[in-house]
Amino acid sequence: MSSILKTNALESEAIYIFREVISQFDKPVLLFSGGKDSITLVRLAQKAFFPAKIPFPLLHVDTGHNFPETIEFRDKLVAELGLELIVRNVQDSIDEGKVIEETGRYSSRNMLQTTTLLDAIEEFKFDACIGGARRDEEKARAKERIFSVRDDFGQWDEKNQRPELFDLLNGKIENGQNVRVFPISNWTELDVWSYIEQEGIEIPSIYFSHKRKVFLRDGMIWSHSPFVYQEEEEAVEERIVRFRTVGDMSCTAAVESYAATIAEVVGEIRTSTISERGARIDDKRSEAAMEKRKQQGYF
Amino acid sequence: MIKDLKPQWRKENNKVIFRIFLETFKIQNSIFKIKKLMEVLKIATAGSVDDGKSTLIGRLLYDTKSLTTDKIEAIERSSKQKGYDYLDFSLATDGLVAEREQGITIDVAHIYFSTAKKSYIIADTPGHVEYTRNMVTGASTSQVSIILIDARKGVIEQTYRHFFINNLLRVKEVIVAVNKMDLVDYSEEVYNKIKADFQALNAKSTFKEQVVSYIPLSAINGGNVVDKSENMPWYTGQTILEHLEGLEPKDVFEKGEVRFPVQTVIRPKTEEYHDFRGYAGKLYGNNIKVGDAVTVLPSLTESKVSKIHFFDKQFDQATAGSSIVLELENDINVTRGDMIVKSGELPRIEKDINTTICWMDSKKLVAGTKYIVQHNTNRVLAKIDSIKNTISTDYSGKKEATQLSINEIGEVNIKLSKALYFDAYNHNKSNGAFILIDVATNTTAGVGFIK
Numbered sequence: 001m002s003s004i005l006k007t008n009a010l011e012s013e014a015i016y017i018f019r020e021v022i023s024q025f026d027k028p029v030l031l032f033s034g035g036k037d038s039i040t041l042v043r044l045a046q047k048a049f050f051p052a053k054i055p056f057p058l059l060h061v062d063t064g065h066n067f068p069e070t071i072e073f074r075d076k077l078v079a080e081l082g083l084e085l086i087v088r089n090v091q092d093s094i095d096e097g098k099v100i101e102e103t104g105r106y107s108s109r110n111m112l113q114t115t116t117l118l119d120a121i122e123e124f125k126f127d128a129c130i131g132g133a134r135r136d137e138e139k140a141r142a143k144e145r146i147f148s149v150r151d152d153f154g155q156w157d158e159k160n161q162r163p164e165l166f167d168l169l170n171g172k173i174e175n176g177q178n179v180r181v182f183p184i185s186n187w188t189e190l191d192v193w194s195y196i197e198q199e200g201i202e203i204p205s206i207y208f209s210h211k212r213k214v215f216l217r218d219g220m221i222w223s224h225s226p227f228v229y230q231e232e233e234e235a236v237e238e239r240i241v242r243f244r245t246v247g248d249m250s251c252t253a254a255v256e257s258y259a260a261t262i263a264e265v266v267g268e269i270r271t272s273t274i275s276e277r278g279a280r281i282d283d284k285r286s287e288a289a290m291e292k293r294k295q296q297g298y299f
Numbered sequence: 300m301i302k303d304l305k306p307q308w309r310k311e312n313n314k315v316i317f318r319i320f321l322e323t324f325k326i327q328n329s330i331f332k333i334k335k336l337m338e339v340l341k342i343a344t345a346g347s348v349d350d351g352k353s354t355l356i357g358r359l360l361y362d363t364k365s366l367t368t369d370k371i372e373a374i375e376r377s378s379k380q381k382g383y384d385y386l387d388f389s390l391a392t393d394g395l396v397a398e399r400e401q402g403i404t405i406d407v408a409h410i411y412f413s414t415a416k417k418s419y420i421i422a423d424t425p426g427h428v429e430y431t432r433n434m435v436t437g438a439s440t441s442q443v444s445i446i447l448i449d450a451r452k453g454v455i456e457q458t459y460r461h462f463f464i465n466n467l468l469r470v471k472e473v474i475v476a477v478n479k480m481d482l483v484d485y486s487e488e489v490y491n492k493i494k495a496d497f498q499a500l501n502a503k504s505t506f507k508e509q510v511v512s513y514i515p516l517s518a519i520n521g522g523n524v525v526d527k528s529e530n531m532p533w534y535t536g537q538t539i540l541e542h543l544e545g546l547e548p549k550d551v552f553e554k555g556e557v558r559f560p561v562q563t564v565i566r567p568k569t570e571e572y573h574d575f576r577g578y579a580g581k582l583y584g585n586n587i588k589v590g591d592a593v594t595v596l597p598s599l600t601e602s603k604v605s606k607i608h609f610f611d612k613q614f615d616q617a618t619a620g621s622s623i624v625l626e627l628e629n630d631i632n633v634t635r636g637d638m639i640v641k642s643g644e645l646p647r648i649e650k651d652i653n654t655t656i657c658w659m660d661s662k663k664l665v666a667g668t669k670y671i672v673q674h675n676t677n678r679v680l681a682k683i684d685s686i687k688n689t690i691s692t693d694y695s696g697k698k699e700a701t702q703l704s705i706n707e708i709g710e711v712n713i714k715l716s717k718a719l720y721f722d723a724y725n726h727n728k729s730n731g732a733f734i735l736i737d738v739a740t741n742t743t744a745g746v747g748f749i750k
Contacts, residue, residue: 004586005607005614007621008336009548010418015622016581019562023635023676047610048622051575052567136411143406161406162743163432163659165439167581168673168734172741186420188411191336198335 010191011044014183016167017146018048018130021181022055024171025128028181029086031117032058034070035246036203037132037184040192042077043201044183045130057084059129061117063109063248064091065227070246073204088120107229108250118154121178128171130181136188147171148180156180189244190269197262207265209242209257220253337418340548343441343470345434345461346426350447351478355518356410356421357388359540362525365412407437416544426457431692431706432659434464435746439732442548443472445539450483450515454496460692462497466506467655467708467748469728472546473511476539481517485530490515503694506725514539554619555584555727556644557591560675561637565624577608577624578633580676583729587625588616592642595633596720601642602627636677638720646730650718653750655690656711658703660737660744664711665702670744674719674733681735684712703745711747724748 021028030045032038045054060074078085090112093099098119099112121129135142145161147169162170171179184192196203213224215234222228224236227249241254242265259265346352357374360366366374371386378387410421422437424430426447438444446461448454465473475497483489494513501511514523515534522528525540537545565577591604606626607614617623625639633639640646658664664683672681688697689709703709724731735745 002616003614005609005617005621005623007609007618007623009339009620010336012581012620012622016562019579019622020676023563048579049565050608050610050624051569051572051577052565135409142408142410163436163746164743165436165734165746166729166732168675168732168743170673170734170736170741170743172671172736174741186339186409186411188413188418190413191418194336 010184010187011047011195013167013186014041014044015048017169017181017183018045020147020169020171021128021130022049024169025179027124027126028056028128028130029059029124029126030054030056030130031132032060032074032085033132033246034060034066034074034204035132036192036196036207037134039077039201039203040195041130041132041183042081042083043195043199046081054081054083056130057086059086059088059117059120059124059126061113061120062087062089063113063250064089065109065225065249067204067206067243067246067249069204069206073202077202086120086124088116088123090116092116093119103229105229105231108248110248110251113248114154121154126178127173128179128181130183132184133182134187134189134192135182135185144182144185146182146185148182149173150178150180152176154178190266193262193266193269197266204246206243206246209240209260211238212241212254213237214239214241214254221255222253223249225249337413337416338548339418339420340443340543340546341420341422341441342543343422343424343434343437343444343465344447345424345437345444345464346447346457350426350449351518352423352426352447354388355445355447355476355478355516355524355539356423357386358518358521358524359421360410360412361388362521363412363414363540407433414540414544417548419543426461428460428692429706431460431464431708432657434461435468435657435659438464438468438470439746441470443474443543443546444470445474445476448475448477448493448497450477450479450489450493453489453493454500456693458497459500459694462500462504463692463694466504466509467657469506469509469725471509473509474539474542475511475513476516477513478516478518480515480522480528480531481520485515485517485528487531487533490534500694512536512542514542555722555730556646557585557587557619557639557641558583558646558675558722558727558730559587559625559639560677561633561635561639562676563635564633575626576630577626578639579622579624580639581622582617582619584619584727586616586618587641589614593627593639594642594645595627595631596638596640596646597648597718598632598637600631602629602631604628636675638675638677640720646720646722646727648718648720650715651684652713652715652719652721654711654713654733654747655708655724655750656703656735656745656747657708658705658745660742661705662737662740662744663702663704664735664745669738671736671738672713672715672719672733672747673736674721675730677719678736679719680716682714682716684714686711713747721749723750725750 049055090109093116094101099115133141145164213236214221215224215230215236242257243252243254259268344352374386408423412419422441424433424437444465448458477490477493515531516523518524523538527538559580559582561578562580565579567575589604589607594601604625605628607617608624666683666685668683670681672679686701687710689700689707690697700709722730731749733747734743737744
């Protein structure tokens with residue numbers, strides 16, 4: 001018998017990045033949202049360190065407005081893999097008066113997560129935060145580095161980024177600084193789905209078509225939920241939908257879909273011509289929305 | 300598109316109709332059945348706004364149906380705001396707010412598209428001399444480079460620079476795209492003149508293995524980008540996409556000796572894996588097999604590969620490019636920064652190195668200063684011994700110099716506090732490149748290629 005390993009360049013790159021993180025930093029953490037990208041990161045981290053356990057904790061910044069399916073999934077995954085999970089709540093930041101809850105038609109806790117995240121980084125002295133952001137998601141992300149240095153205030157200086165050449169990643173930082181790390185920078189939405197299919201990775205049920213109480217606004221499908229502001233004239237109806245991204249309920253729009261399996265989801269992505277972040281209500285606010293949020297430390 | 304589909308889905312039996320739709324789609328595009336991650340080909344592009352580089356990239360995205368409706372709408376909106384009567388594809392590729400205001404691309408932007416065959420990543424950089432460092436960065440991870448020439452201007456200084464960088468970085472495949480053929484009446488004569496000029500330039504190259512291909516284009520109306528141009532019947536070669544589709548990502552890697560820089564040591568310390576000691580890293584240069592006799596650097600300890608792991612499976616052999624875990628036969632001391640090579644294929648082990656450096660920091664590089672050299676997973680303190688010259692990127696030769704400013708390329712001698720185990724960049728790319736890290740600011744100040 002002769003077995004020859006041929007790995008995919010994207011997978012190899014991601015595993016390589018995880019191993020650089022553990023070697024170049026003292027206290028890394030994986031930012032876990034319960035979405036498919038962060039679930040993919042967990043699988044890649046498993047592969048990077050097997051047969052050892054994933055050598056860093058997961059951090060979930062909980063807005064309190066998550067889909068219950070996501071939380072259930074998170075807890076199951078953590079228990080199965082024996083991982084350490086840290087949860088920090090946006091509600092606590094609100095109660096402590098550090099942030100003020102938004103009100104009105106487009107109110108969301110999405111922006112408020114930044115403060116809770118930065119506080120958690122300071123509390124645990126994390127020096128590397130691993131995230132599932134991809135360069136294909138949004139224009140401002142296209143220039144993000146794999147190792148992206150943030151200052152004491154969590155800010156991103158996009159004009160002063162370190163060049164990244166070959167596989168050489170420079171994670172040298174000063175005390176107080178931290179680095180955001182993006183192992184799947186070079187993956188596209190389709191790559192992530194293909195990988196989930198290839199690996200048989202489990203993902204939360206809301207990614208597949210299901211019946212949900214929703215209402216329509218601005219041509220988008222919003223979840224009917226106590227966490228989502230809704231005008232009286234915005235009528236609730238039942239539709240067959242699924243979600244392409246899983247964020248806070250108040251900022252994640254559904255799409256009509258009958259895709260019940262990953263193969264059908266992949267097929268739908270190939271035919272669909274609306275981008276993934278097109279279903280993110282927060283990005284619609286303005287073209288430069290993401291870039292501004294990133295400069296302030298948003299993930 | 301989504302809106303158009305809705306009525307179909309909303310008929311009596313939604314599910315059936317959706318499936319019918321997918322069947323039709325299958326015929327149009329076999330890509331539907333993707334179940335595995337596709338191979339990736341990385342492309343570097345450089346050029347100024349005037350060359351129509353953004354138009355070319357926008358075209359590639361548009362014609363491969365990689366632009367989404369919301370992106371097309373955003374482009375239409377912005378184009379209208381600017382008063383254009385055509386689609387300004389540059390808006391599809393220009394990233395940050397400041398750059399949009401200036402109307403130029405700064406830095407390296409990454410653009411993604413895929414076909415049924417493979418995934419593509421374009422590293423797009425500006426072509427002007429003050430962005431040399433960005434072009435070098437983009438080329439460092441690319442297997443293919445597209446050099447754009449404006450058919451009206453022909454081979455100009457900028458063309459020299461792009462080709463020089465592709466030579467220096469040893470990018471194996473170069474596509475010379477002669478764009479704006481529509482503005483020279485699709486003249487074969489003009490195209491042939493440009494091709495001849497470029498061939499003359501190519502004759503100066505020392506990188507003889509480089510494959511240079513020539514394609515006449517009219518990116519603005521899509522000629523020879525994805526589809527064949529009807530206006531240039533005299534051109535019988537491939538379109539840009541056809542050419543890219545034919546390139547095997549693996550074939551463009553340079554074959555050489557096995558180089559395995561150790562990233563980290565895996566020691567699970569669990570009951571099941573009590574004595575497990577695995578060396579994790581990415582494999583470069585060539586394949587490695589179980590049973591291969593290996594030498595660990597810098598200790599020069601010899602051993603044999605006993606197992607090759609990838610996640611929970613074991614393999615007899617791993618191909619270059621794989622991120623794997625190796626187990627060795629005897630229990631020897633290996634740490635991060637060490638390198639495992641095949642015995643009999645040792646790299647050079649030296650403390651004084653002659654290099655070509657591309658400088659990337661606003662603080663100038665001068666002799667006598669100290670930097671950290673990061674070479675693979677190894678970091679060594681280094682002193683800049685002497686700066687010999689700067690090399691002009693327009694092939695006009697070397698000039699004596701005592702310092703390197705940002706975006707300058709020059710020959711530099713470096714003294715290291717500990718020996719590096721390396722190959723000449725021209726011999727083995729991954730093991731011949733390094734970065735210089737500023738000791739005070741921690742920034743990546745330059746990149747070097749060892750001779």
